[in-house]
Each structure stands twice: as C-alpha cells, then as structure tokens.
Amino acid sequence: MRYKNQNIAVLGAGLSGSAASLLLRSEGAQVTVLDSAEEKNLLKSTIDNLRAQDVRVTCGAAAEEDSSTYEIAILSPGIDPASRLVRNFSSRGIDIIGELELGWRFCEKIPIIAVTGTNGKTTTTELLAQMLNACGQRTIACGNIGKPLSEVAREKQTYDVLTVEVSSFQLETIRTFHPSISLWLNFAPDHLDRYRSVAEYRAAKLRIFENQTEADVAVVNAIEKIPNIHPRTITFSAYANGGDFRVSEGVILYRDEPVLRLGDTKLRGLHNIENLMATLAVGMARGLSFGQMVPPL
Known part of the structure; x- marks a missing residue:
C-alpha cells in the first residue's frame, strides 16, 4: 500500500x-x-x-x-x-500527477492499449473492446469513457489487456504511463480554449508515445506526420495508399492481402473505415489473426 x-x-x-x-x-x-x-x-x-x-x-x-x-x-x-x-x-x-497516471501505477502489470485522436477515439475504443472480448482477450473500455482507470484499478478485476481512451488533458500530466500499444487516429485543431496554440495541443497528445520502447507498437494514421518515436509502427489510411492497411475497390487490404470487404461491415463512411482498420491493426499487434478478428466486426 x-x-x-x-x-x-x-x-x-x-x-x-x-x-x-x-x-x-x-x-x-x-x-x-x-x-x-x-x-x-x-x-x-x-x-x-x-x-x-x-x-x-x-x-x-x-x-x-x-x-x-x-x-x-x-x-x-x-x-x-x-x-x-x-x-x-x-x-x-507540491508534486502533481494526473488521475490517468495514478490509475496506471496500480495497473502497470496489465498491458494497456491507449487510444487517442481528435475524432473517433470513443467509437474505436468501444469497437476494440468488443472485438478483443469476442476473441477471448478479456478487456474493458475505460479511461476517458466509462470508468476512469483509477476505478478499474480499485475494482481489481482480471483482464488480459486494458483498452483505454486517453485525451490530451489526461496526457498532460503523465510521468510513467506506458501503453504496450498506442493508437493515434487523427489530429485536428481543438480545445483552443485550454491550449495557447495548436502546437501545444498536439504536443500534449504526442505524449502517448513518450514512454514506449522498441518492444512496443504504435498504430498510426499514415497521413499524420509523427516525429521519430521508439515503438514499431503499423500504419493505416482510407485516404492514401502508403499505409500498411489501405482500401482498394471496396476492400480493406493489409499489404495487398484482402482482409475485409466494406460491404460486409455495418460501419459506413471513410472515417469509420479508418476506425475499423485501426482496430484490426491493434488486434494484429495483440497476436490475433484476421480470421479471428473479422467475424465480430
């Protein structure tokens, strides 16, 4: 204690x-x-x-x-x-840390997937948790949605991984928070009532990668200019062809391997397709096969 x-x-x-x-x-x-x-x-x-x-x-x-x-x-x-x-x-x-950092200090033995982005992070966090649970990896969507990480820590339930939505406000005050998988969905100017500039807002969100190492994974939107980071990266984009995950002729591809026909999912709109691609990328980083992941989606 x-x-x-x-x-x-x-x-x-x-x-x-x-x-x-x-x-x-x-x-x-x-x-x-x-x-x-x-x-x-x-x-x-x-x-x-x-x-x-x-x-x-x-x-x-x-x-x-x-x-x-x-x-x-x-x-x-x-x-x-x-x-x-x-x-x-x-x-x-007086030393000041954030609630996310506090919760992490009690959960650091459980792998964490941290999800951030200006848009779509709640949808993706929930989609990820749904898919992981369906594939037998016990998790909960928490953090900036649902239960705060400190509440999850206090409840002491058994999870294989925690799926944590993180906001720029939460990332401002981390010290050791260390996701094994980070997910950067997108970035757009926001919260300028709190931040002095777009650059300051972006810097807060970029802290998601701060404590990751070469043993970790970062899933990143391919059109984003992310500075040099330590984790291995998996990229995705529904708007560009340069990502590991991309869309061609109504099919999500992973390095030219067909993964999922868009007509077979209920999600509509390219922004939701990107959320889906990101979910598949995180699942792959968790060791799941496309054969396991696609049916729940």
Missing part, C-alpha cells in the same frame, strides 16, 4: 477525481478533495459518497486558498493546470 497514511489532495470532484479519491482511500491514504466550484453546484451523491468514505471535501474559495501540507496532488483532467486551484499547489512545489 504505497500511499498508506500519506496526506493526498485530489483536485476536482468529478468522475475522475472521485475515482482517484476512492482508490487512494482503499490504499489507506488520507484524502482531501478540493474543487473551485461551490458545493451546491456539484453532484450531491458524489460528495455524499466521498464523505461516507472519510474523504474530506472542500469547495469554492476555501479550496483555492487551502494551505495544508500534502505529499502529492492528483489532478482531474477537467481542471486546467493554469487555474488558481492548481497554481496554489504548483507554486508551493
């Missing part, structure tokens, strides 16, 4: 913050949740549940002015690192 008896702050009382708090309490930590919102504007059932687990909850101005001493702070992805709440901690030199 690495956090037992440590005094830990969790910044943000939403879904991720609540999951992080309950995980830390289960590990014997002393937990305080701080949120800039007034308590009346937060979900009552969440606050009541936290307090029932002996989590201290501080809201509003009192949260932003909190001067207690903490060993570490856990940042919810919805909380801007530039906010007054967070600056109160960073200015005092």
Whole structure:
C-alpha cells in the first residue's frame, strides 16, 4: 500500500477525481478533495459518497486558498493546470500527477492499449473492446469513457489487456504511463480554449508515445506526420495508399492481402473505415489473426 497514511489532495470532484479519491482511500491514504466550484453546484451523491468514505471535501474559495501540507496532488483532467486551484499547489512545489497516471501505477502489470485522436477515439475504443472480448482477450473500455482507470484499478478485476481512451488533458500530466500499444487516429485543431496554440495541443497528445520502447507498437494514421518515436509502427489510411492497411475497390487490404470487404461491415463512411482498420491493426499487434478478428466486426 504505497500511499498508506500519506496526506493526498485530489483536485476536482468529478468522475475522475472521485475515482482517484476512492482508490487512494482503499490504499489507506488520507484524502482531501478540493474543487473551485461551490458545493451546491456539484453532484450531491458524489460528495455524499466521498464523505461516507472519510474523504474530506472542500469547495469554492476555501479550496483555492487551502494551505495544508500534502505529499502529492492528483489532478482531474477537467481542471486546467493554469487555474488558481492548481497554481496554489504548483507554486508551493507540491508534486502533481494526473488521475490517468495514478490509475496506471496500480495497473502497470496489465498491458494497456491507449487510444487517442481528435475524432473517433470513443467509437474505436468501444469497437476494440468488443472485438478483443469476442476473441477471448478479456478487456474493458475505460479511461476517458466509462470508468476512469483509477476505478478499474480499485475494482481489481482480471483482464488480459486494458483498452483505454486517453485525451490530451489526461496526457498532460503523465510521468510513467506506458501503453504496450498506442493508437493515434487523427489530429485536428481543438480545445483552443485550454491550449495557447495548436502546437501545444498536439504536443500534449504526442505524449502517448513518450514512454514506449522498441518492444512496443504504435498504430498510426499514415497521413499524420509523427516525429521519430521508439515503438514499431503499423500504419493505416482510407485516404492514401502508403499505409500498411489501405482500401482498394471496396476492400480493406493489409499489404495487398484482402482482409475485409466494406460491404460486409455495418460501419459506413471513410472515417469509420479508418476506425475499423485501426482496430484490426491493434488486434494484429495483440497476436490475433484476421480470421479471428473479422467475424465480430
């Protein structure tokens, strides 16, 4: 119980913050949740549940002015690192990690597939989880959708692999988060209310590859200009011919090998076909054959 008896702050009382708090309490930590919102504007059932687990909850101005001493702070992805709440901690030199990083530290013995992209990541994460489970690889779609990774960690269920949707907000605060397979679907300017520039947003998302090694795999859209990364790459594109997975005459091909006729899938639109290609590429990286993967799709 690495956090037992440590005094830990969790910044943000939403879904991720609540999951992080309950995980830390289960590990014997002393937990305080701080949120800039007034308590009346937060979900009552969440606050009541936290307090029932002996989590201290501080809201509003009192949260932003909190001067207690903490060993570490856990940042919810919805909380801007530039906010007054967070600056109160960073200015005092308190170590800050994100909820994704916290969850990973409890799940690091389970292989992780991390999925990111401006568009389509939820669809693809769910499609991947559906296919992997159908092929006998026990998994759950989690992270930025469904259950936060900290909740999955606390539940201690048995999985062969975790299929984790990750956002730029979550990737901002990773340290050791290390997916065995990363998936980069696409990139377009977004979240410029949070980031100072498109380049800053892109840099946050590129952190998905940061801790991968040559033993890992990155599945990458072939039309994206990804800087040099360590993992082996598998590429795909429904719009260009240069990828390992491509489309020709209504058929998905892998290096000229026919894999799936588009008419045999319910997914429509080239963006969904790319999601499908990415799913096949990840499955291949997990050791599955096309014969296993195609029927569930």
